[in-house]
Amino acid sequence: MPVSDTFAARLNPLLGDLVATYGTPFHIYDAAGIVDTYRAMTDAFAGEPYRQYFAVKALPNPHVLALLLAEGSGLDCASPVELGLAGSLGAGPGDTVFTSNNTARHEFELAHKTGSLVTFDDLTALDRCDPLPDTVAFRVSPHGLSAGSRLMGDAQATKFGVPVGQLADAYREAKARGARRFGIHGMTCANELDVDRAARAATDVVELGARVAEDVGIQLDYVNVGGGLGIPYRPEDRPFDFRRYAEAILAARRAAFPRSAPRVLMECGRYVTGPHGVLVTTVINRCGKGREVVGVDASMSALMRPGFYGAYHHVTLPFAQGRAEAPYDVVGSLCENMDKFAIDRPLPDPREGDVLLVHDTGAHGHAMGFTYNGRLRPAELLLTGDGDIVEIRRAETYDDYVSTVPGTPASVLPATPHARQERPACTPDR
Ligand SMILES: *Cc1c(COP(=O)(O)O)cnc(C)c1O
Numbered sequence: 001m002p003v004s005d006t007f008a009a010r011l012n013p014l015l016g017d018l019v020a021t022y023g024t025p026f027h028i029y030d031a032a033g034i035v036d037t038y039r040a041m042t043d044a045f046a047g048e049p050y051r052q053y054f055a056v057k058a059l060p061n062p063h064v065l066a067l068l069l070a071e072g073s074g075l076d077c078a079s080p081v082e083l084g085l086a087g088s089l090g091a092g093p094g095d096t097v098f099t100s101n102n103t104a105r106h107e108f109e110l111a112h113k114t115g116s117l118v119t120f121d122d123l124t125a126l127d128r129c130d131p132l133p134d135t136v137a138f139r140v141s142p143h144g145l146s147a148g149s150r151l152m153g154d155a156q157a158t159k160f161g162v163p164v165g166q167l168a169d170a171y172r173e174a175k176a177r178g179a180r181r182f183g184i185h186g187m188t189c190a191n192e193l194d195v196d197r198a199a200r201a202a203t204d205v206v207e208l209g210a211r212v213a214e215d216v217g218i219q220l221d222y223v224n225v226g227g228g229l230g231i232p233y234r235p236e237d238r239p240f241d242f243r244r245y246a247e248a249i250l251a252a253r254r255a256a257f258p259r260s261a262p263r264v265l266m267e268c269g270r271y272v273t274g275p276h277g278v279l280v281t282t283v284i285n286r287c288g289k290g291r292e293v294v295g296v297d298a299s300m301s302a303l304m305r306p307g308f309y310g311a312y313h314h315v316t317l318p319f320a321q322g323r324a325e326a327p328y329d330v331v332g333s334l335c336e337n338m339d340k341f342a343i344d345r346p347l348p349d350p351r352e353g354d355v356l357l358v359h360d361t362g363a364h365g366h367a368m369g370f371t372y373n374g375r376l377r378p379a380e381l382l383l384t385g386d387g388d389i390v391e392i393r394r395a396e397t398y399d400d401y402v403s404t405v406p407g408t409p410a411s412v413l414p415a416t417p418h419a420r421q422e423r424p425a426c427t428p429d430r
Helices: 005-022 031-044 062-070 080-088 105-113 123-128 164-176 195-216 242-256 270-276 305-309 417-422
Strands: 026-030 050-055 074-077 096-099 117-120 135-139 181-185 220-224 263-266 277-289 291-296 325-331 340-348 355-359 379-383 389-393
Touching: 005 026, 005 031, 005 277, 005 379, 026 031, 026 270, 031 050, 031 062, 031 242, 031 270, 031 379, 050 270, 062 074, 062 080, 062 389, 074 080, 080 096, 080 105, 096 105, 105 117, 105 123, 117 123, 117 181, 123 164, 135 164, 135 220, 164 181, 164 195, 181 195, 195 220, 195 242, 242 263, 270 277, 291 340, 305 340
Parallel strands: 026 379, 050 074, 050 263, 074 096, 096 117, 117 135, 135 181, 181 220, 220 263, 291 325
Antiparallel strands: 026 277, 277 291, 277 355, 325 340, 379 389
16 A cells, blocks of 8 residues: 555655755655554553553664654564663663563673563573563464464474473473563564454464463463554555454453453554655666666665565655556666566656655665665655654765774784794785
C-alpha cells in the first residue's frame, strides 16, 4: 500500500519544494503517523496492564525513539549500543526490555545495570548473567503456528529460544538460582498480516506460559508476545486489525490466568513506524537492455529489504501522473545484480529527473543500511507534528566513511626482533 493517506496528504504538497531545496535521496518519516499508531495500540489495551516496547532495531533514530518514549512507549534493545541509545534518551529501569540472542557476558551485565527486563534466549545464558536479575524471562522457540517463517526458522532449524520441552526445567533452574519474578517471551510471527493467525500464535504463548508456571510452581508477571505484526506493503494488502488482536490476547489471558493478570508486553517495530516512512529518490538513468531499467540515486545500501529478501516495496512517481504505464526494473548503483528496488513493476514512463518514492521505509530501512561500494547511507528527515521538516540524521560523507581509519596504523602486536630477522623484507614483485 502506498504510505498512509494522511502522510501523503501532509507530504505531497511539500515534496516539490523539499526536493528542489534539499536534494535526494533521503528517508522521511511522519511523526504524527507514528504517534497515532502508537496511541491506537495503547487504546486497544486501555485499562489493562500492557506496555509496548518499540523494537529499536527497526528505526534507531534517537529523535524518533524520543517521540515514542514521550508517549510512554518502552524500548526493546538487543545490543549494548541499543541499550546505550535508550539510556542516552533517559530510559530508566523498566523502560527497556533486552531481548537478545547469542549474548556475551558483558552485555548481560550492562542490561542488568540499566534495569532492563532481560529475556534469556537459552538456559546456558544464565551462566553468563551474574548476578541474575530479580526477574527472569525465557524466550520460547518458534513452535506451533509461530514456526516456519523464513525470518525465524522452524522449530528444528531456528537459532532462537528455548525448545518447548526444556522450558519448565529452565524456569526451575532460574528459580533455584534465586530469580523471584518471571516472564515468558515468544516472538510469534514475522510481518504477519493475518490477524487470526497472529492471535492464535500469541494465544499459544499465553497458554504455554500458564502451563509452565503451574508446572514449575511460579507466578508469571508478564507475557511478552514479541513483535512481528505486518504492514500492508502491497496495494492489495489489508491493514492488520490491531484491536481484534488485542481483544484476542486479553481473552486468552483471562482464560489462561483466571486468578492473576500478567502484564502483556509487545516489542513491535515495523507495525509502529513502517508505514510512516518513505525513501525519496530521483531518476538518474533510463535505459533498455532487454529489460527496461530505471536507475535512481539511491541504492540497496539505503534500503536492503527488496534486494535481500525479495520484499515488496511500493514505488510511485508523484509527478508523472497520466503517463502510460509499462513494466520497469528500478535499480540502484551497487555492483550487485540484486540491487533492485522493484522488478517488472508497472510504472508511468519514468524519465530522468523524475522524483521516485519507495514506500514503507519507516522500519528496517535506513536501519539495515550499509556502505558497500562507497554508496553511503542517505539522510533521515522528519515531518513533525507541527508540519516542519527537520533533518534528524545527515547523509554520510567521505569523511565519515574513512573516519575509523587512522592516518598511521596503530601498533597492535609488534613483531619480535627474532621474527623480523627471519622474514625477508616485503618487496614488490618484479
Ligand atoms: C525483530 C524483533 C522485533 C521487532 O520485529 P518487527 O517485525 O519490527 O515488529 C521484536 N522482538 C524481537 C526479539 C525481534 O528480533
